[in-house]
Amino acid sequence: MKISYTSAAKYKPKKIRKGFLLMEVLLAFTIFGIAVTSIVIALNQTAKVSYELNRESWSQAHLKNLIKEVITLPVSEDEFPRDETRELVDAKARIIVTPLTDTPHTTDTTAAALKQMYKINITLYWDEDGIEKSKSASTIHYYPLHQKK
Secondary structure, three states: OOOOHHHHHHOOOOOOOOOOOHHHHHHHHHHHHHHHHHHHHHHHHHHHHHHHHHHHHHHHHHHHHHHHHHHHOOOOOOOOOEEEEEEOOOOEEEEEEEEOOOOOOOOHHHHHHHHHEEEEEEEEEEEEOOEEEEEEEEEEEEHHHOOOO
């Protein structure tokens, strides 16, 4: 049996690829970069929202405590109306307590009941990254309700 060289030339062994093409590597890095960028952006936004929620909670807690303090600390009725500024650890607060006298639909009979009603307005100021921020709270309070003589 004779082997012809022409038929052997037709059956060349296939080349086996070892490794990746440059285009495949670039495509993989691009997809990885897009995924990582999306995750970093999402984490950054989550951190910002978390910080703002913590700051909001902090300011509301301070305002609530200040209102409770103004209402419950024993003070004579002559000293109850006031305009004062109080320094806190990381903020300052302005407390304004004014008598509630001018309201719509006030008659002589309701004016007597309003003599011991006060509007309490508290504004909290703090510095955040060089910018002064503020938050306010107000309520109406009947003086004899919490004041013990």
